[in-house]
Amino acid sequence: MDAAFLTSLLQHPSRHALLALDAAGRLLAANDRARELVTPSLEAELRQVLAGAMAQLAANPDRQVQHRHRSEGVEIDCVLLAARDAEGDLQGYTVSLLAVDEAPDLAESPDRARWRFALENAQDGLWDWSADTGKVYRSSRCMSMLGYPRDHLSDELDSWRSMVHPDDQARVAEALENHIAGRHPKYQSEYRVRDARGRWRWILDRGRVIAWTLEGRPRRVIGTHTDITGYKQIEAQLREREVLLNQAQHVARIGSWSWDPETDSLWWSDELFLIAGLPAGAPPPPFRRQRALFEPASYERLQDASRRMLEDGSPYDMELVMLRPDGERRTVAARGEGIFGADGRVTRLVGVIHDVTERNRAEETSRWRNDLLNRIAAVGRIGGFELLVETGELQWTDENYRIHGIEPGTPLTVASSMQHYEEESRPRLLEAMRRMIEDGVAEQTLEVGYITPDERRLWLRIMARLELRDGRPYRITGLTQDITEEHEADERIEQLAHYDTLTGLPNRFLFRLRAEDAIGQVRNGEPPLALLFLDLDRFKLVNDTLGHAAGDQLLQEVAGRIKSCVRGSDLVGRLGGDEFLVLLREVGRPEDASVVARKIIAALGLPVDLAGTEVQVGCSIGIALLGDGNPDLDALLRAADTAMYAAKEGGRNSFQFYNDSFFEKVQRRVTLEQELRQALPRGELSLVYQPTVCLRHGNVTGIEALLRWQGPDGSLRSPVEFIPIAEDSGEILAIGRWVLAEACRQAGAWHEAGLQFGRIAVNVSAVQLRDPQFADDVLAICQRYRWPTDRLELELTESALMRDTEVLRRAFDLFAANGITLAVDDFGTGFSNLAYLHRFPVRHLKIDRSFVQQLSGDGERMRGLTQAVVTLGHALGMAVVAEGVETEITLDLLRQQGCDEAQGYLFTRPLAPEQLETWLRVQPG
Incomplete structure (x- = not known):
């Protein structure tokens, strides 16, 4: 019997007959006294009588239901309680039975219950109402606190109500009715009662139904009366003072606050709510989460100051910018200080917020009026000038001096200012x-x-206006604006519209214009031409490891090397990213294009020094020739692009001419990508599972979930084919979430079925790891399916560990904090950074199946390699798993090398959930 039932049974008298029932009312256990007292006929009667009581407790598990049952000449007092677990969920019921004439001393008498309740509420009056008698017992304290003798009131329920203030009677009755009707768990009300001297005294009245009938009606209610008149008087005085303080704060636009760091309780004055633009009735935002109330910079300053004040009591005084919910910005002067306790520690923080928005606006308006021209100049690089016509006196604002590159205050005349203007501008x-x-x-x-x-060249726009006095020219005032950037921008617009800003090569737009012009010349009799489509190999790796600045430098170097490999009449352009185009004019034979392609590949294969780091990248080139199959530029581009993908698949750092067969392959990829987008909604994806076995004990240490796709035509698609497509298209994010959820759900079902296994392992793509939401999704899925995070393992490739990004570090920190482990899949097939293996929560290294399957031959070198992996894994504190184990010979060799776990066809192929369940059931315990 679990703790819920034991806890409930302990609430019954120990010598009663005790029964434990499950949630459906079926008998689970009974003590010896119950087996003596409850006959089969009595059990049948009680089952029928207590059914309503169990329904009542199911809806109100805190209640105690009492019933006196008469059967076969015996009266039995029945008490029902609900049994709940630690989360409060209903587990069943407990019943205590006591024959009335058997041992009355065992029952808790009303006087004993009253005494116990009175002890719990010392100095309070006690009242006890019984529905069976309709009478109310009141302790002497109920009367004495009001100056009445004990027998002043009768034991009728309404006798006390006659003393209650008429304005309070309806509220008191409503509060009691709400509790009795089950709408509130307890009864509590504050109201006025007339004392023996005719004065109104405040009473805090509290009570609770302690027993219910089978029909759900209250059987007994116990409560207390507490005299709170003194508290109410203090409360009224404080309220009056608070009104005065609030009014003073409102006049001064000052709000105050107080925060207790131990209890995290925060108080705001009414004026502070007004300043913040929040409703006064709402609770103030938690002290440590008030970021939304301030501009980011202001919040950071306030947070630092509050932290120092909490540490050593250092007061602060600063000006901040608050943000109201409607977006309005308010400038406030914030002051705060700490209050120290007897032990010298800060026990409370207090402070004020003074809204100085209007004051600051007034000051700012004054400054603006006094310094109008300077403000205009600071915003728009505009200077002002004034020329008195009669005297020739010339005045400039400071900004006008700065625009012209002259020290402010330098004496000026029209003649001296003219000497710096260009010759064509002076006239x-x-x-x-x-x-x-x-x-x-x-x-x-x-x-x-x-x-x-x-000697800087500027372009200036001068706007002048003539003022007259007495009909005669008096002065000329105006503005000077530096429009150099505007002029240069016009020139840059032309550059940006046609050239790549990074490499200086023609961009896509200009390349198309010149290429179409070249194609038009070919149709007019010029020699034919060829288009080369270049895509850099390993460029993304450089970008990810050395940063975008290094990537940009690499692209600039590549652009220069490509241009050095072609003639001046050829056209080189940047399509975007790491893709380039080369249009070769006057190509007499296809071999001419291949010669240029080899030169480019050789040039780009040479090392490049990027800020002290030497890197090597290659390129894949697709070549298409203008002809019948490629009559225009768009067709030429498609063909060259297709040929480039053929070069990549052919081993990279090579070139390929366009051919139709590879185009069909590309078309298949496009088709698969389109079908893959619908695979998840159509339910075409499924999981199979393959266990991992401990080589020492033979138990199942884990189960790996493997993705399968049955296409709309019913054929199975290879993960080797569709997983890269899913990663390139971004579908891997949705598919990965589904795989993780389905694996956790299935693992939970196996666990509930009592099947024994360790962890559930799910393969994770590097694309998923780059998703900032991925780590949170993993935790949410585990929580949704109640799968322990310490029994989840994510398998990833070595290359995924190489991407040391903030997103990846945050994900791995979350995984480590929640017990989620990592396994490096196909270990040994890539480049491993041991620092990453040690830093991240990697617990398993999985030896690639290509190594394992060569162990049983005469490959001494391969055995040495696997032994090295096992030794490395153990040195790093990791377990080593061998994949692809198919023979006993291989298994024995792995045991000899100290390998910890194995997986492969020797144990079982990947199985559907039902088949794996059958396999697990026959495994040794």
Whole structure:
């Protein structure tokens, strides 16, 4: 019997007849007294009578249901309680039975229950209402606290109600009714009662139904009266003072707060809610999670200051920017300090928030009015000037000096300022001034060239306006704007529109224009041409390991080497990423294109020094010739692209001419990708499972989940074929989540069925590991299917460990914290970084099947290699698993080498869930 039933049984008197029932009411256990007292006929009667009580307890498990049963001349008191586990879930029921005339002293008398309850509520009045008698027992304290004698009231229920204030009676009755009706677990109400001197005193009335009938009606209610008049008076005084304080804070726009770090309780004044734009009735945001209340920079400053204040009590005084929920920004002056306890530690933090938004706005407006031109200049690089017509006096703002490259305050005249303008600009400036002064033209705008004293060339836009006084020209005021960037931007727009910004090569747009022009010339009689489609090999590895800056440097170097391999009449362009195009003009024979391709491959195969790191990349080249099969540029591009993929599959660092057979292969890949997108919704994916066996004890240490796909035509698709497609298309993310969920669900079902095995292992793609959401998804799936995280293992390749990114580190930290382990699959087939193996939570190394299957031959070198892997794994504190074990000879060799676990056809092929369940059941315990 589990702890839930034992806990429930302990609430019954120990000498009663005790029964334990399951959730359906079936008998689980009974003590000796129950077997003596409960006859078959009595059991049948009780089962029928207590069915309603069990239904009542199922809905209200905290209740105690009492029933007096008469049968065969015997009266029996029955008490039912619910048995619940640690999570509060119903496990069953316990029943105690006592013959009324058998041992009345065993039953807990009303006086004893009253005494026990009174002890629990010392200094309070006790009341006890019985539905059987309709009477209320009241202790002497109920009356004495109000100045009445003990017998002042009758034992009727309504006698106390007559003393309650008329305004409170309905609320008290409603609170009691809510508890009795089961809507509230306890009864509690505060109300006024008239004392013996005619004054109104506040009473805290609390109670609870301690016994219920079979019909769900209360049988007995016990409660207490507590005199809280003193507390109410203090509360009223505090409320009055709080109103005055809140009003003062509202006038001053100051909000206050207090935080107890031990209990994490936070208090805000009403004004602070107004300042923050939050409803006053809502609880304040938790102290440590108020990021949304402030701009990021302000929050970081406040958090640092609060941390210091909590550590040593250092006060802070700073100006911050608060963000209201509607997006409004408020500037506040924040002050805080710590309150120290007797032990010298900070026990509480207090502070105020002063909304200084309007004050700051007023100050800012004043500054703006006093320094209008400087503010305009700071925003738009615009300077101001003033020329008095009669005196020729010239004044510049500081920004105007800075634009012209002259020290602010330097004395100026029109003549001295003109010497730095370009020769063709000076006459235009002088003519504009003449037209305004002599001809009365009100406004002039012109763009001029200017050479600064440090010989920088600028483009300036000058906007001038003439002011008259007494009908005569008085002064010319205006603005000078530096538009150099605007001019340069126009030039850059042309560059950006047609050239790749990184390599300087023609971009896709310009390449197309020039290529189509070249194709048009071929149709007019020019010699034929060829298109080379280049894709760098291992470029992504450089990008991921050395960073994007190194990748950009590599692309620039590649662009230069490609250009050095072709003639000036040929066209080189960057398609995007690590893809380049070369259009060869005047190609007499296909061999001419292959010669150029070999030169490019050789050039790109030479090492490249990237910030002290020497790397080597190659390229794959597809070649297509203009002809009947490729009549235009689009067809030529498709053909060259297809040929490039053929070169990659042919071993990389090579070239291929376009052919139809590989095009069909590409088409199949496209078809598979389209079908794969529907495979999961259509239910075409399934899992099979292959166990891993401990070589020392023979028990099943794990089960690996393997993905299978049966296409819409009913044929099985090889994972070797469709997994890379899933990774390239991004479908691996959704498929991976499904695989993990299905594996955890199936593992849970096997566990519930009592099958013995260790971990469930799921293969993980490097694409999944790059997903920032992946680690959280893994934990969520384990929680959803209640699968222990320490029984989940994720299998990944060596190359996945090489991608040391923040996302990967966070994922592995989460896995390690939750007991999720990693296994390196196909170990030995790639480059292993031992630092990563040691750093990440890797627990298993899986020797690749290609090594294992060569052990039984005469491959001494292979046995040495597997022994080295086993030794390495053990040195790193990892278990070693051999894949592809098919013979006893191989198994014996692995045991001799100290291999820990094995997996392969020798034990079983991958099996469907039902078949593996059968296999597991016949394994030795």
